[in-house]
Amino acid sequence: MITDLENNTTFDSLALSDTTLRALAELKFKYCSPIQAKSLPISLSGHDVLGKAQTGTGKTAAFLIAVIEDLNNSPAPEERYAGEARALIIAPTRELVMQIAKDAKELTKYTDLSVHTLVGGVDYNKQLQALHGEFVDILVATPGRLLDFCEKREVFLDQVEVLVIDEADRMLDMGFIPQVKRIIRMTPRKTHRQTMCFSATFSADVLNLTEQWMEDPVRVEIEPETVATETVEQHVYMAAGDEKLVILGNLLRQPEVSSLMIFTNRRDECRKLFEALRFQGYRVGQLSGEVAQTKRIRTLEDFKKGRLQAIVATDVAGRGIHIDGISHVINYNLPEEPEDYVHRIGRTGRAGASGVSISFACEDDAFRLPAIEALLGEKLKCVLPPEHLLASK
Template identity: 40%
Template sequence: MTQTDFPAGHTQTDATTTFADLGVAEPIIRALADEGITHPFPIQELAIPIALTGADLIGQARTGTGKTLAFGTPLLQRLVLPSSDDFDEFDHYGKPQALVLAPTRELALQVSTDLTVAARHLGARIITIYGGVGYDEQLDALREGVEVVVGTPGRLLDLAHRHALDLSAVRVMVLDEADEMLDLGFLPDVERLSGMTPGDRQTLMFSATMPAQIVALARSSLRQPVHVRAEGQDAQATVPDTTQYIYQAHELDKPEIIGKLLQSPATEKVMVFTRTKRSAQRLADELVDRGFAAGSIHGDLNQAQREKTLKRFRRGETKVLVATDVAARGIDVSGVSHVVNYEVPDDPQQYVHRIGRTGRAGNLGVAVTLVDWQDITRWKVINKSLGLEFNEPAETYSTSPHLLADLQIPEGTTGRLPGAVPHHDDKHHGDHKHDAHKGKHGDKHHGDDKHHGDKERGPRDDGSADRPRRKRVRRRNGEVVEPAAHETGGHPVAQQGPEA
């Protein structure tokens, strides 16, 4: 869990509210204090007192502003545990009392981690349920009994249909990052799961944006909800503590720019976003060749590989993480100083979610967007939609003085670490693997590299068209049949044995 005492816009003189002032129970306050968390963020200050009354609530705040504790503390406080005064009258101990729905495995794991920390002195049992892993551990934990279930809709629905997950005793249901669940197509599953919970449950919905489908879901699932916002209606969607730089850069120069950025004294951990999994793997391999500790997360990796890569990034063993948007949704890693949009995102919401990985919890961050020439129009749409001031990105190269000054890159820095030797084996070059084994990782036709296709390729310039082709052998009833003279251009064909 990562949270600083003073959120964005607060100073030490006005950050006087404590969690005790909001009505949070002493064991939870003590657990948060153990982590150095003593003052609530704006969304927490607004949401916690309302949620503690049992009212339904819609919490709207930008990504990275502390929404987990905004719903986590009231959720934990409403659990009936053996230490509770009314435990003797509670007949459903062992069944889930709280259900938290998250759009991605990574976010579900992060929420579970934060709730586990806050519940350290309560003794509440918390389980994370998501796909991509075996069922046995999840089934065993449900049989033993849990109080809080955090998970992704698909696996939760699967276990509910198997009658392994009983939601009949749920008192609190939370929809976290509801707009991302909409983007990923989970709303039908969310509605089915909601229908399996009691009608008098409390529902808390948190979302960075409120598109029409989310508003409709709120009307159907929540009862007279209170809508709270952590900032005014005219607040910008991006976090003010994130400094944004937009550069018009050439595709072939982008790895050099990132290599130089990684050597800036101001750089700690860096997340780089690409649009395709092939681009993510290719860039990660390129950075490794340049001598940097880099990892990648994309759809071709299984859950164990993704968790291992994330763990190395969180520990600082890997300085740069290259990821696709879907794989990176919900990732919350402390200490991310820079986010780089290697390719312009598809829409404004995606841009907001990407750069929200830095500048979190009141910390400062830097977001760099590299706009290729063909992406200028896409960027202008995002710029106008979000009300930014970067309509005409400056033409920028890895040697441009303004780039070095903006990102605090020392003069004379190159994009390759001294002594780094390029690797040419498959272990370090995901590109070579793709070229040698087309389709192994789901890029069968190499849609993002059309020049690799063979379908309509003409004669090659390297003389390979003149190489002799393998002779065609015809057989009838096991006997080799010589082709007619007109089929061989009048030249005889040497007869070949059965092993030809």
């Protein structure tokens, strides 16, 4: 979903094309979010942008609008080849790629621009047929699958006009940077393309990489405190490891818990918790890297339509998921990286709604709290779980 946070800057004031404004109006977006208001005047003028923004701040629309406007304002060359992309967006996970593509299709609804996706876990030949079925204006891809197509000479990046690297910090964490470097070398020189890079953090590694990839970028920063903490009621329960499953089961039975995302740190923890909850009769889904892409898409659809009470997810699978109406987020384990705490609780309390996050701090991970509090700029009150949540069936 493309987020619209109230701001003084309207999309009408940005001299966007009629087709983009019509699509935005249909989506009922009038005001820019802070990242959109700050970055769009820069990116629309053709400058490279290095943006610091969390998931849920509207950054996807920020770079998509700039990409679409660039393509609208510069007609496609008369001689084109199949698989020759004009704009390339790289993102670290399949879910995020699919979400970006969905938003891109909504925003290009009244244009002739085509949007294509390349992700692992989806039939290779189907993706190939789609690429050959029409010209490629906007290509959204994960690094590994994109390289597969490039190496087989099914995709060509030498005509890319705009390059977007989304969630650069996550790309770094997941070990994708060598692949991203190879991809970027296939695109025109940085002086001959526009580059936008977005990251939740500006670590030294991220800044070193962007210096190589970008030409005099303008830096735009939106601090994480503006993301979700004001609309999310945060609780930390001091719970023993063997109490967590009992508390979680009791939470699932509370009438105010309408839809729930549960985060674990590792795939094996995600699988074990999913199986335990399903064994107890709860309608739950699982999102992790070991689940097939088609099943993950089906799980998300079932969750959106209320067929599932909860989803158990890892951070990699959960990043980039945009679902309205999530009432509660549970940190079954405190995340190893403080930034992931902000990403997790940002799944609820979206678009002005309120939400609740509950974190379990046990003897194994309570030591992670100080770093999370330092990032938030506030203390998190730790309490014992209420008695009714500790009661066995």
